[in-house]
Amino acid sequence: MKVAHTVIWAFFAACIVAIPIASLLGEHSVAAWLAAVVLVEVLVLALNSMRCPLTAVAARYTVDRRPNFDIFLPEWLAKYNKFLFGTLYVAGVAFALSRWLRVPG
Numbered sequence: 001m002k003v004a005h006t007v008i009w010a011f012f013a014a015c016i017v018a019i020p021i022a023s024l025l026g027e028h029s030v031a032a033w034l035a036a037v038v039l040v041e042v043l044v045l046a047l048n049s050m051r052c053p054l055t056a057v058a059a060r061y062t063v064d065r066r067p068n069f070d071i072f073l074p075e076w077l078a079k080y081n082k083f084l085f086g087t088l089y090v091a092g093v094a095f096a097l098s099r100w101l102r103v104p105g
Contacts, residue, residue, distance in 0.1 A: 001054065001057060001058045001061070002058070002071060002072055003072070004054070005052070005054045005055075005058065005070055005071045006071050006072040006073070008054070009073070009081075012037075012038055012041050013085060015034045015037055015038050016034075016038055016085055016088050016089045016092060017088070018030075018031075018034050019031050019034045019035055019089070019092035019093060019095075019096055020091075020092040020095045020096060022034060022096070023092075023095060023096035023099045023100065024099070028096065028099070028100045031096040031100075032096070032100075035089075035092075035096065038089055042089075045082075050082065052070075054070065055070050058070035066078075
């Protein structure tokens with residue numbers, strides 16, 4: 001379970017990091033698709049009280065409740081994950097949107 005959660009987290013983290021990169025390279029449709037994929041994950045979290053559904057599954061198998069009990073991340077990163085990557089996501093989307101709006105039409 002921990003491996004699957006970590007792989008899924010890495011996928012979404014990579015999407016978030018790739019949004020401004022794609023935009024910088026002029027790949028605005030790629031940036032938009034990446035933002036949309038992450039938005040689906042945000043909606044899943046929002047509908048689940050801002051908790052990953054995999055956390056509830058992992059919680060059935062341990063009494064450990066450290067921030068990283070269900071994922072292979074350093075404890076500090078697991079604790080602040082949503083804040084850090086949420087900020088990067090919003091900043092990346094804002095950057096991509098500003099670059100897209102400047103493209104001559």
